[in-house]
Amino acid sequence: MPITAQQLLQILPNAGAKAGVFVPVLNTAMGRFQIIGSKRVAAFIAQIGHESGHLVYVREIWGPTPAQAKYEGRKDLGNTVPGDGFKYRGRGLIQITGRANYAACGEALALDLINQPELLEQPKNACLSAAWFWATNGLNALADAGDFEKITRRINGGLNGQADRLKLWSKATAVLP
Numbered sequence: 495m496p497i498t499a500q501q502l503l504q505i506l507p508n509a510g511a512k513a514g515v516f517v518p519v520l521n522t523a524m525g526r527f528q529i530i531g532s533k534r535v536a537a538f539i540a541q542i543g544h545e546s547g548h549l550v551y552v553r554e555i556w557g558p559t560p561a562q563a564k565y566e567g568r569k570d571l572g573n574t575v576p577g578d579g580f581k582y583r584g585r586g587l588i589q590i591t592g593r594a595n596y597a598a599c600g601e602a603l604a605l606d607l608i609n610q611p612e613l614l615e616q617p618k619n620a621c622l623s624a625a626w627f628w629a630t631n632g633l634n635a636l637a638d639a640g641d642f643e644k645i646t647r648r649i650n651g652g653l654n655g656q657a658d659r660l661k662l663w664s665k666a667t668a669v670l671p
Contacts, residue, residue: 496521497535504669505539505662508548516549519618523625528634536666537637541649542587542624544659552620554584585614586623588649599623
């Protein structure tokens with residue numbers, strides 16, 4: 495069953511008018527990557543809700559913070575060319591980060607993200623990239639098992655923002671049938 499704009503706003507009230515923009519492309523992306531059923535959808539919406547500040551941000555706010563400054567030259571992210579850290583900063587609803595992840599995501603979605611990383615800022619691609627990341631990292635199985643902590647670790651590398659993520663998950667679980 496697809497998520498409605500009303501349900502999305504109940505879970506992510508700060509999304510405002512963006513909920514109407516994102517609902518159709520979210521439903522398409524979730525269908526394409528088998529994020530179906532209330533357990534999967536609730537966990538997915540909670541995670542993207544946190545990562546995007548309730549669908550407000552599709553590009554990482556850049557300081558750079560000390561953590562962001564460390565993106566530069568990180569071989570594990572594929573950032574091998576000077577400037578890659580900033581160019582391939584987090585984008586999309588799940589914040590795809592690093593040249594290597596942009597390349598893999600671009601290949602999967604048939605987008606030239608290496609030359610046009612800003613394509614991930616478009617609602618359709620922001621949703622598709624998040625759903626692709628979710629599926630590629632085995633998060634449907636973790637959602638089915640209710641292992642929300644492991645989902646957060648796979649998305650974030652740690653448990654940053656876990657209290658907010660759990661609050662959104664609780665809301666989503668209550669709202670979705």
